[in-house]
Amino acid sequence: MRVPFTKMHGLGNDFVVLDARAEPLPPIDRAMARALADRRIGIGCDQLILLEGSDCADFRMRIFNADGGEVEACGNASRAIALLHGAKAQVETSGGTITVEPMDGGARIDMGTPRFGWEEIPLAYAMDTLSMPVGWEGLEGPAAVNVGNPHVIFFVEDTGIVPLDRLGPLIERDALFPERVNVNVAHVAGPETIDLRVWERGAGLTRACGTGACATAVAAMRRGLVSGRKVAVNLPGGTLDIEWTSGDRILMTGPAATSFTGSFEWSDYA
Known part of the structure; x- marks a missing residue:
């Protein structure tokens, strides 16, 4: 199966974006995400971004770091996918729903509200998170x-x-x-x-x-x-x-860009 991708970046923080909103893709595991992110044998990126359908927002963004682990949020990727989507949208992430809005050469992102409780970070035990005694x-x-x-x-x-x-x-x-x-x-x-x-x-x-x-x-x-x-x-x-x-609310504004587009054979990385 040949799969298209878009290589994007926000201030040099780079992403491989897979758009599975219209046509779902097979499951991506840690090993596959790590292989695609590899800069020598894969496409190369800091994060692999997967766009999917959502029941609670316009679409869902999943984020895999270069080590293959899935994480909750990525501000630079949010600006990139705002450009890719091309319109203001509500985006579901594992860290909460955000609002993305493309602008000339970049995007404005409503990142939601910050959390400060030690259990919300989370930390292993209670302490002051404004000035941690460590x-x-x-x-x-x-x-x-x-x-x-x-x-x-x-x-x-x-x-x-x-x-x-x-x-x-x-x-x-x-x-x-x-x-x-x-x-x-x-x-x-x-x-x-x-x-x-x-x-x-x-x-x-x-x-x-x-x-x-x-x-x-x-x-x-x-x-x-x-x-x-x-x-x-x-x-x-x-x-x-x-x-x-x-x-x-935290509002983040900054640039993002598309580097290039391409495709890969799914079986080469699965």
């Missing part, structure tokens, strides 16, 4: 936020000197995080500007992480580190604009 080799006192998926955010003086390639996987898989965690190191560069690097759960260092930008912006606002409820978050791949509205 640390790893000099990275101390992070905030934790769930924006459809779990994040910890460390505010530092210089994101570039943090060995995130080494500490990221250690923190991601720490027993404190029963569902693992995305690891963010952030520097507040101005009253409305944050610099950010992210170790993404199941994908590693990434050029951009939309949910990481949302979680970091909200954490900075809760701590009073920025002046208002709108910030620009600078990632290695570019900038996202994040607003935490008075109605407690």
Whole structure:
């Protein structure tokens, strides 16, 4: 069976998108997702995105990280599929229903409301999630936020000197995080500007992480580190604009693009 795909990216965070809304595909397991994501023998991507029909929204988005594990949310992929869909839509995800709206060269996404309870992150035991009394080799006192998926955010003086390639996987898989965690190191560069690097759960260092930008912006606002409820978050791949509205919704605006289209033989990866 020959299956079409669309290769897309949001600020360099790249995706292989399979559209099964009209014609369902056979089940995708962890091994197949990992093989398609492999940059040497597969198509190559940070995440594999599967679009399906939904009973509670316009369609459903499923997200598989490069390690084959299925996760709840992906902000950059949400902007990409907004462009692919071409119209405002309600999208079901494992992390909740989001609203996507394409714009010139990108999209605006209503990511829903953040969650702060220790059991909502989730953490292995109760603690203050605004300033957690934990640390790893000099990275101390992070905030934790769930924006459809779990994040910890460390505010530092210089994101570039943090060995995130080494500490990221250690923190991601720490027993404190029963569902693992995305690891963010952030520097507040101005009253409305944050610099950010992210170790993404199941994908590693990434050029951009939309949910990481949302979680970091909200954490900075809760701590009073920025002046208002709108910030620009600078990632290695570019900038996202994040607003935490008075109605407690997180709005993310930024670019996305199609890289190329193609097809593959299902049996080569199943």
